[in-house]
Amino acid sequence: MKEENKVSYQTLSQYLKVISDSNRLEILDLLSCGELCACDLLEHFDFSQPTLSHHMKLLRENNLILMRKDGTKNMYSLNKEVVNSLMNRLSLLSSDTVPCICDSIGKGTCS
Numbered sequence: 001m002k003e004e005n006k007v008s009y010q011t012l013s014q015y016l017k018v019i020s021d022s023n024r025l026e027i028l029d030l031l032s033c034g035e036l037c038a039c040d041l042l043e044h045f046d047f048s049q050p051t052l053s054h055h056m057k058l059l060r061e062n063n064l065i066l067m068r069k070d071g072t073k074n075m076y077s078l079n080k081e082v083v084n085s086l087m088n089r090l091s092l093l094s095s096d097t098v099p100c101i102c103d104s105i106g107k108g109t110c111s
Contacts, residue, residue, distance in 0.1 A: 008089065012086070012089050012090070014062065015062060015064070015086050018058055018059065018062045018064065019064070021055070023045065023047070023055055024055050024058065024059055026044075026045075027041060027055060027056070027059065027065075028059070028064060028065070028078060028083070030044060031065060031076055031077055031078040032078050034077070035075050035076065035077040036075070036076055036077075037070070037073045037074065037075050037076070038052060038053075038056070038073070038074045038076065039073070041056075041076070056074075056076065063079055063082050064078070064079055064082055064083060065077065065078060065079055066078075066079050
């Protein structure tokens with residue numbers, strides 16, 4: 001397997017681990033509608049501010065969301081470039097029109 005494929009699969013796997021949590025996935029969905037402050041997000045969920053902070057930290061560390069300060073508020077938005085790239089990578093799994101990793105293995109050559 002080529003080294004760049006390993007990195008891509010590792011990166012893709014990390015993204016999938018982060019968004020596999022239903023709360024984080026829902027946060028991404030909410031942010032897909034536009035920028036929100038932490039207080040807006042907190043009103044939507046039935047968990048504490050420290051729990052929201054934990055989720056937001058993981059999403060930010062993985063570059064899935066962006067944050068900017070607006071006075072005392074933290075404003076969050078979806079990092080559409082990263083999310084679109086993630087979606088494109090996932091769509092390759094079901095595509096038969098692009099070069100595929102399976103092209104690099106011999107098929108039916110096992111004895």
